[in-house]
Amino acid sequence: MTSVDFGLWKFAQNLRNTLKAEIRLRPRILRDVSVSDTRTTVQGTEISFPVGIAPTAFHCLAWHEGEVATARATEALNTCYITSTYSTCSVEEIVAAAPNGYRWFQLYVYRDRKLSEQIVHRVEGLGYKALVLTVDVPYTGKRRDDIRNQFKLPPHLKVKNFDGVFQQETAGPEEYGIPANTLDPSISWKDVYWLQSITRLPIIIKGILTKEDAELAVEHGVQGIIVSNHGGRQLDGGPASIDALSEIVETVQGRIEVYVDGGIRTGSDVLKALALGAKCVFIGRPAVWGLAYKGEEGVREVLQILNDEFRLSMALSGCRNVAEINRNLIQFSRL
Numbered sequence: 001m002t003s004v005d006f007g008l009w010k011f012a013q014n015l016r017n018t019l020k021a022e023i024r025l026r027p028r029i030l031r032d033v034s035v036s037d038t039r040t041t042v043q044g045t046e047i048s049f050p051v052g053i054a055p056t057a058f059h060c061l062a063w064h065e066g067e068v069a070t071a072r073a074t075e076a077l078n079t080c081y082i083t084s085t086y087s088t089c090s091v092e093e094i095v096a097a098a099p100n101g102y103r104w105f106q107l108y109v110y111r112d113r114k115l116s117e118q119i120v121h122r123v124e125g126l127g128y129k130a131l132v133l134t135v136d137v138p139y140t141g142k143r144r145d146d147i148r149n150q151f152k153l154p155p156h157l158k159v160k161n162f163d164g165v166f167q168q169e170t171a172g173p174e175e176y177g178i179p180a181n182t183l184d185p186s187i188s189w190k191d192v193y194w195l196q197s198i199t200r201l202p203i204i205i206k207g208i209l210t211k212e213d214a215e216l217a218v219e220h221g222v223q224g225i226i227v228s229n230h231g232g233r234q235l236d237g238g239p240a241s242i243d244a245l246s247e248i249v250e251t252v253q254g255r256i257e258v259y260v261d262g263g264i265r266t267g268s269d270v271l272k273a274l275a276l277g278a279k280c281v282f283i284g285r286p287a288v289w290g291l292a293y294k295g296e297e298g299v300r301e302v303l304q305i306l307n308d309e310f311r312l313s314m315a316l317s318g319c320r321n322v323a324e325i326n327r328n329l330i331q332f333s334r335l
Contacts, residue, residue: 015248023242024331028318036309037321042257042280043130043202043223045102048078049307050322051270053299054228054261054282055106055206056130057086060157062292065089067096069293073299075101077307082106082282084133085119086176090160095126104130106206108137109191110183119161120199131199132226133192136207138185140175141234154176192220204244204259209244211251218255224279225252227260231284242273248278267309271317275329 011192038049054209057241067089074081075098082104091105094155105123110116120131142155145151152174153159159177166179173180204224205217217225227241227248241262249258260273261282283306289300319325 008146015051022333023276023315024234024333025268025272025275025313026329026331027316031318031320033315033318033320035320036311036315037302038077038307038314040280040322042080042259043204045080046281047080048103049310050274050278050280051264051303051306051310052080052280052282053082053083053287055082055134055290056284056286057084058088058153058157059288059291060088061154062288065295065299067094070287070299071098071103073290073296073303074098076300077303078102079143079303080104080280080282083123083128085161088157088160090163091119091123091126091128093160103128103202104132105243106132107195108122108134109184109187111180113184113194115162115165115182117198120201122161122196126202128201130202130204130223131195132206133195133203133222134206134230136188136228136230136234137183137184138187141230143233151301176245189216189220192222196221206261208248209239209241211247213249214248214258218252222256224257224259226282227278229262231262240257242276245273245276245278264306267270267306267311268311268313270310271313271319271325272330274322274325275327277327288302 017103024187040050053070059070063069066088067083071081080102083091084106085108087094105128107116108118113156122242153176162178175296192203204225205224206226208214208225208229209227209232212226225248227245229238229241241260245260252258257279258277259282260278260279261284262282264270264273264281265286270281286302287299290298294301314325317329
């Protein structure tokens, strides 16, 4: 890293810390927090605490067992794992490794709708409990790090859910392990109805950042929203997920569940997100960091650290259970 790169990195870190400092906690005291309970439910299923794994691609780049290790860790902590379409282990391998895990599946819509339809039927048959339709990638954003690093999936790894599907098209340009221009940029709200026509699974839309789209999601009968800016890798200049959360929660008014991903690093981050109305948060980069560190055990440690910190932050804020976390815990400081 050059001195210029390091300076920019420090500036970004300081800016992030400054922005996060705008959201402050208002702790209540003398509340008898000798016993605490971090359990909650998502889509009617109980999980041990409100932190799940966001859909992240190519786990075998971080650890040789890849998504299999992530699935086992999530099963052990009894929380939700959203499996990525771009997994380097197949959906069947993931289920076999963690048969009792609670899993959702993240879905893209392709130009060839049969590809999307086939994988929906696969995961429904395997016992996945919801579909997470990612809607913020009609085109891949300009991901400068990937361009600078000339990222390409190594030849020994594959997008296993499509293994063999694109064999006749490998001569053309690839994008993240599959032929370029495979995603359908014509995707629209009518495709929610199409998806509802081919599956009975709950549909959760990932990638909403405005109250207008939140209202449309409710009107189209989906069961949940993940407030997300795709890890900041799509549209430059868009809001942080946490900054968009409040207006979406206010618009939805409890009609469907609202979740958030992006920027969650500590237990107090989890507490703030829940106080602002999220039902659960999902982590991406921290899970991959844990995976790179020590595989399944590393992911378990990351989840356990967040669980312990969340429990402590709850107690220090005067909350004995998740139901006691509400908007009164939050104040916004002025810079």
